[in-house]
Amino acid sequence: MTQMKESPMTESTSAPRSTGAGVSLENLVRTFGKVRALDGLTLSIEPGEFMALLGPSGCGKTTALRVLAGFETLDSGRVIVDGDDLSDMTARKRDMGMVFQSYSLFPNMSALDNVAFGLRMRKQSGRVRRAKAAELLDMVGLGDQRAKYPHQMSGGQQQRIALARALAIEPRVLLLDEPLSALDAMVRAELRDQIRSLQQRLAITTVFVTHDQEEVLSMADRVCVMSKGHIEQVATPAELYSRPATAFVAQFVGISSRYPVDAASQRVGLFGQDCPVRSGEGSALSGPADALLRPEDVSIDVDPAGQGFVTRKSFLGAMTRLTVQIGEIPVRVDLRSDRASEIDLGTRVRMSVVARDVLIAPRQPIIEEPVS
Amino acid sequence: MAPLASGDPFEVVQMEDETVPEFSNGKPKRRYHFRWWRFIVLLLAGAYILIPLYAGLKFSFQGVTGGFSTLAYTSIPSAPGFTAALALSFKLAIVTMVVSTILMVPTSIYVHLRMPRFRRVMDVVSVLPIVIPPIVLIVGVIGDYPLWARSSPYLLSFMYVILSMPFVYRSLDAGLSAIDLKTLTEASRSLGGNWIKTMWQVILPNIRPALLSATVLTLALVFGEYTMASLDLWTTIPVWIAQFQVSSDGHVQVAASMVGLIGTWILLILVVSLDRSQSRRNRRRTA
Numbered sequence: 001m002t003q004m005k006e007s008p009m010t011e012s013t014s015a016p017r018s019t020g021a022g023v024s025l026e027n028l029v030r031t032f033g034k035v036r037a038l039d040g041l042t043l044s045i046e047p048g049e050f051m052a053l054l055g056p057s058g059c060g061k062t063t064a065l066r067v068l069a070g071f072e073t074l075d076s077g078r079v080i081v082d083g084d085d086l087s088d089m090t091a092r093k094r095d096m097g098m099v100f101q102s103y104s105l106f107p108n109m110s111a112l113d114n115v116a117f118g119l120r121m122r123k124q125s126g127r128v129r130r131a132k133a134a135e136l137l138d139m140v141g142l143g144d145q146r147a148k149y150p151h152q153m154s155g156g157q158q159q160r161i162a163l164a165r166a167l168a169i170e171p172r173v174l175l176l177d178e179p180l181s182a183l184d185a186m187v188r189a190e191l192r193d194q195i196r197s198l199q200q201r202l203a204i205t206t207v208f209v210t211h212d213q214e215e216v217l218s219m220a221d222r223v224c225v226m227s228k229g230h231i232e233q234v235a236t237p238a239e240l241y242s243r244p245a246t247a248f249v250a251q252f253v254g255i256s257s258r259y260p261v262d263a264a265s266q267r268v269g270l271f272g273q274d275c276p277v278r279s280g281e282g283s284a285l286s287g288p289a290d291a292l293l294r295p296e297d298v299s300i301d302v303d304p305a306g307q308g309f310v311t312r313k314s315f316l317g318a319m320t321r322l323t324v325q326i327g328e329i330p331v332r333v334d335l336r337s338d339r340a341s342e343i344d345l346g347t348r349v350r351m352s353v354v355a356r357d358v359l360i361a362p363r364q365p366i367i368e369e370p371v372s
Numbered sequence: 373m374a375p376l377a378s379g380d381p382f383e384v385v386q387m388e389d390e391t392v393p394e395f396s397n398g399k400p401k402r403r404y405h406f407r408w409w410r411f412i413v414l415l416l417a418g419a420y421i422l423i424p425l426y427a428g429l430k431f432s433f434q435g436v437t438g439g440f441s442t443l444a445y446t447s448i449p450s451a452p453g454f455t456a457a458l459a460l461s462f463k464l465a466i467v468t469m470v471v472s473t474i475l476m477v478p479t480s481i482y483v484h485l486r487m488p489r490f491r492r493v494m495d496v497v498s499v500l501p502i503v504i505p506p507i508v509l510i511v512g513v514i515g516d517y518p519l520w521a522r523s524s525p526y527l528l529s530f531m532y533v534i535l536s537m538p539f540v541y542r543s544l545d546a547g548l549s550a551i552d553l554k555t556l557t558e559a560s561r562s563l564g565g566n567w568i569k570t571m572w573q574v575i576l577p578n579i580r581p582a583l584l585s586a587t588v589l590t591l592a593l594v595f596g597e598y599t600m601a602s603l604d605l606w607t608t609i610p611v612w613i614a615q616f617q618v619s620s621d622g623h624v625q626v627a628a629s630m631v632g633l634i635g636t637w638i639l640l641i642l643v644v645s646l647d648r649s650q651s652r653r654n655r656r657r658t659a
Contacts, residue, residue, distance in 0.1 A: 069558075069562060070561075070562075071558055071561075071562075090561075091558070091561040091562055092561045092562070092563075092564050092565060092566060094562075094563075096561065096562060097563075098558070098559070098562045100555050100558070100559060102552055102555050103552075104552070104555045104558075104559040105559075106556060106559070106560075106573075106574050106578070107551070107578055108574075108577035117560070117563055117565075117573075118563035118564055121563055121564035121565050121569065122564055162559075165559075165563065166562075166563075169563060169564065187476075255583050356647060
């Protein structure tokens with residue numbers, strides 16, 4: 001795949017707007033029959049920010065994006081962009097560029113005509129349209145593909161054309177609805193980096209919907225984790241991973257193992273250690289609770305008198321993920337691969353907590369964890 | 373096949389008497405068995421369709437003395453009333469196609485986009501004109517419509533719109549189902565396209581084969597419909613053929629029927645070819 005060019009804009013046409021618009025979603029409510037897809041969603045996005053909406057299927061993230069785009073009407077709430085209330089405005093007047101999950105290029109138009117479509121709708125002259133569309137195609141590294149039709153291009157190329165088409169109209173906000181999900185892993189990783197670098201260069205406010213944690217953690221300035229139509233946490237990727245506010249976030253973002261503990265006075269006893277409880281929704285819990293342990297929060301040592309034994313090993317490259325069975329509870333632990341290679345399946349090990357504090361949540365029944 | 377060796381259950385054993393499939397270019401060869409009953413069915417169906425056609429063609433090329441002659445075909449244009457009937461049929465076909473398209477295209481798009489559950493109802497409604505005989509429709513129209521409306525031949529076009537609904541709706545339904553209508557429409561809307569521009573520049577070009585198919589079928593229907601036109605006392609091509617048959621030896625009428633039939637076939641073949649090329653494009657796109 002060719003690389004995007006760095007500065008193709010010329011003086012003949014105006015470059016895409018370099019300052020993004022501020023977006024404010026205020027108490028959005030949208031129901032479909034008995035399902036409350038958005039349940040009082042309130043979110044503020046800074047100008048030029050790359051905000052990711054992350055959550056499982058049915059959490060309302062796509063509905064929120066479609067409300068912002070103007071494709072869904074609201075039961076109540078307001079959509080404010082740069083101080084303008086767009087709640088009752090039709091999609092075509094909102095000035096938002098959107099890249100869809102499925103390939104959305106117009107099959108009857110060439111790449112150049114696709115990119116120029118929005119400009120034609122804005123009644124720009126043919127010369128300006130062609131020049132600007134060509135520049136944007138250069139920007140996404142597909143200047144030599146301008147005459148090709150969608151069926152002659154790969155999925156990755158089509159999504160890059162769709163990105164150029166969305167940017168051509170100089171949108172106030174760029175909306176990305178899982179644009180990488182239909183692509184294979186290698187193209188996805190490459191396009192992910194390209195979208196991010198383009199967004200940073202143009203400083204365009206971007207809202208990105210996905211259920212892929214890796215995409216979110218590598219691309220977004222901030223992440224809004226959603227569940228059942230409401231927000232669980234809005235934070236930077238690093239904060240989200242290291243300081244999840246809720247048990248849902250801890251389990252949805254990254255890998256967490258639940259281990260039953262007894263909490264008292266914001267401390268828990270875990271593997272024979274007395275650990276402080278991390279501030280969060282469960283910090284005030286007292287009595288039976290679950291500790292949510294990241295694979296890197298714990299370590300193991302071979303010990304014939306240890307609490308558990310190794311039942312599974314997954315090689316991840318530099319690291320190897322081991323599953324240690326402690327009674328009925330599986331706990332996942334990351335070890336350096338050279339060290340993990342010395343530990344065989346069935347080896348009895350002693351667990352220890354290496355994190356400075358532990359996130360706890362209300363206790364839940366033990367559920368067999370999926371293979372990671 | 374040799375029995376499994378005792379001991380290691382996963383021991384590799386030599387297969388004996390195993391039929392090795394023949395391969396060509398990595399693919400197993402398909403064996404075609406001649407099924408005589410298939411040939412008989414094909415022969416019977418072909419005879420059922422082709423014998424009347426052959427008889428008609430033979431009759432139309434028969435001269436007065438019984439020998440070969442193209443007189444029937446060359447005299448079609450100068451036959452009394454033919455030009456007027458042809459012109460009327462063409463006018464009715466054009467009006468029918470235009471009204472049908474204006475009515476059915478936005479309706480089908482709306483149903484696909486906004487009321488997808490209503491498609492089942494549309495499926496049933498669209499076949500009603502096939503279930504209800506045309507004579508019922510035209511008798512109702514003649515009985516209830518005012519004279520000024522009945523004095524225009526174009527009233528027939530509105531009847532033909534109803535008659536053509538099953539073909540038009542189903543063609544459009546298939547065409548719209550073949551594209552990602554929702555995403556294309558939303559992409560156009562987000563880029564600033566209003567409904568008319570979205571329909572004209574995005575949707576219609578991508579359902580062109582379906583539109584073409586619908587219009588050709590409508591054309592064929594108008595050029596073949598007899599009951600309504602004759603009861604409403606308008607001389608369209610089918611009515612002319614029937615009327616002229618009485619006052620002549622029939623060679624010209626059969627020749628005109630053959631021309632109409634073959635012309636319709638050629639149009640249908642063209643539509644099928646366009647459809648196939650569109651399908652190939654779609655396959656490549658989704659590959």
